[in-house]
Amino acid sequence: MSKEGAAVFEDHLPIMAERLGGEGLIEEMCAGFWVLADAEKGVITLESLKKNAGEMGLGGLSDGELEAMLREGDIDRDGAFNMMEFCVLMFRLSPELMEESRRVVGEAVRLDFLDRKGFA
Numbered sequence: 001m002s003k004e005g006a007a008v009f010e011d012h013l014p015i016m017a018e019r020l021g022g023e024g025l026i027e028e029m030c031a032g033f034w035v036l037a038d039a040e041k042g043v044i045t046l047e048s049l050k051k052n053a054g055e056m057g058l059g060g061l062s063d064g065e066l067e068a069m070l071r072e073g074d075i076d077r078d079g080a081f082n083m084m085e086f087c088v089l090m091f092r093l094s095p096e097l098m099e100e101s102r103r104v105v106g107e108a109v110r111l112d113f114l115d116r117k118g119f120a
């Protein structure tokens with residue numbers, strides 16, 4: 001993950017969190033998921049990421065940086081982002097947001113994810 005790429009998320013998420021509240025933010029983040037996702041597969045693949053990154057303001061990232069982003073957030077190692085992996089990555093890329101809303105949003109996302117994956 002490049003510093004440039006991370007800054008895109010860090011600059012916007014705290015503002016979005018304040019404006020939308022926890023639940024609204026999750027909806028916004030999941031809307032971002034569908035912008036980047038392969039609509040047929042229902043996941044974000046490297047191909048769909050490369051194709052749609054510009055729509056999310058990530059057009060300046062190289063293929064290698066997008067690959068690194070996918071590796072970073074691909075928790076179950078299937079080579080694609082599902083919605084929860086994507087949401088978790090968004091939070092991980094924004095330490096300030098995690099600090100501000102860990103209990104109300106971060107924990108809810110994490111616990112929901114762990115519960116779904118059977119890790120809890």
Ligand SMILES: [Ca+2]
Pocket residue numbers: 074075076077078079080081082085
């Ligand atoms: Ca995955």
